Amino acid sequence: MxxxxxxxxxxxxxxxxxxxxxxxxxxxxxxxxxxxxxxxxxxxxxxxxxxxxxxxxxxxxxxxxxxxxxxxxxxxxxxxxxxxxxxxxxxxxxxxxxxxxxxxxxxxxxxxxxxxxxxxxxxxxxxxxxxxxxxxxxxxxxxxxLHDAEATLLFVKQTLLVAGLTLILLIGAVAWVVVRFVVTPIRVAADTSQRLASGDLEVRIPEKGEDVIATLARSFNGMADSLQSQIKELAELSRVQQRFVSDVSHELRTPLTTIRLAGDVLYDQRGSFPASTARTAELLHAQVQRFELLLNDLLEISRYDAGSVQLETEPTNLVHLAEDAIDGMRTLAESKGTDLRLVAPGGHLDAEVDPRRIRRILHNLIGNAIEHGEGKPVVVSVDSDQSAVALAVRDYGLGMSDADAQRVFDRFWRADPSRKRTIGGTGLGLAISLEDATAHGGHLEVWSMPGKGSCFRLTLPRTERGRITSSPLPLPPRDADGPVVEIVEAGNGGQHA
Incomplete structure (x- = not known):
């Protein structure tokens, strides 16, 4: 101008x-x-x-x-x-x-x-x-x-400057009003929604006036009330279910103990029974044992659901732990014609873990590898680095499809329900193994390919509160081949492909 x-x-x-x-x-x-x-x-x-x-x-x-x-x-x-x-x-x-x-x-x-x-x-x-x-x-x-014209122009410039500054102040005031009455409530709504999403169910948006923002606040608060009510109902239902499973499991232990003692007596005297009666005693003994395993697994999974699991960590050599697990499963492996092998280039230093839970994970993984390995070798690998230690169980049997690999850690799920099991699993082994790995701050992952076998990898921090930056063992394994490789990682109570 x-x-x-x-x-x-x-x-x-x-x-x-x-x-x-x-x-x-x-x-x-x-x-x-x-x-x-x-x-x-x-x-x-x-x-x-x-x-x-x-x-x-x-x-x-x-x-x-x-x-x-x-x-x-x-x-x-x-x-x-x-x-x-x-x-x-x-x-x-x-x-x-x-x-x-x-x-x-x-x-x-x-x-x-x-x-x-x-x-x-x-x-x-x-x-x-x-x-x-x-x-x-x-x-x-x-x-x-042109001195007069210059003076006139100078006056105009000063007038424009004053008008411009006044306009800037006016725009600033309008912007402040907009921020105060429009942007600030929207920011409050965004912060409130984030807090609500993070688990703070008591947070609400202040309701003031009768404008659009107030209507939004009332609608949001109504939605938050509804969500809070439903979440409380679901939480209460979950607690009731957990309590029911725990109570039923505990209540069944007493009659189960009596049945097991009576069954053991019958099983020990089966030689004096007729053939049909002896076979019945054997079946009763096998099913009572399986029922006892199922109750133990249900009690363990209910503890995880209730958040009452506590680790009893101690310095443990995972190579020795793997050797003990292989020795315990060797009889089953020989009955299936499976050769169990241990490869341990590293991992000989102690790690702060709960040995009972890690041994249970190994038993589950090795047992599944023998079950689905079609008599082919099963390789247990142990390795470590500065921050983590890893165990991998590799079989060369049936393998799984992508959809099956994504559900392998689900409770009571079986890849082939019609397949006959020889080790009497409860369907909770891998789910409990996943919870055990998560409780240690680790990861339990699986790679599988139909016809090429499967590989489960357990990665744990070396110390109790350590962080895992990478796994010492590769996944897919180095001997994996084929155009498709599927990796499912499970951790923190979830799983993803």
């Missing part, structure tokens, strides 16, 4: 200057043309009269006249004069050349004029020619100061 106003002011002043200069030049020329002066004194008097007319018509005292070059010398011609004072040098050679070349044309030039207080002011010099009787042609230059 300042530049536009400045241009308009200059153009308006320029047009006025050109009109004034043209009018003054024409009036002076009329005076000169009507005179019959012939001597030097008369011509000088005539020139003074013309100069006075120019000053009056142009309202400017900055006048300069120079005899145009290229004319014959004359004793009558008045001498050159200038009233520009200290600003004489503002009449440039370019402007004089233009006036000399085209006598009938008016030319102008922007200049800087010196004022009475020795300061500078913008101005315009207009050049043209006059014809004096007897004396010949003279260059006429009239200077116009």
């Amino acid at each position: 300042s530049a536009s106003i400045g241009n308009d002011l200059f153009q308006s002043r320029l047009n006025q200057v050109l009109l004034d200069s043209q009018r003054a030049t024409r009036a002076a020329q009329n005076i000169l043309d009507s005179s019959d002066a012939t001597d030097r004194v008369q011509v000088r008097t005539l020139l003074d009269s013309a100069t006075t007319t120019i000053t009056t018509a142009s309202s400017s005292g900055l006048i300069a006249m120079f005899r145009a070059p290229g004319q014959e010398p004359s004793t009558v011609a008045p001498q050159d004069f200038s009233r520009f004072g200290d600003s004489t040098d503002v009449i440039s050679d370019e402007l004089r050349n233009a006036v000399q070349d085209e006598p009938d044309t008016q030319f102008w030039q922007s200049v800087t004029l010196a004022t009475e207080d020795a300061s500078a002011a913008p101005g315009i010099v207009v050049g043209s020619q006059l014809s004096l009787p007897v004396a010949g042609r003279y260059e006429l230059y009239i200077g116009y100061s």
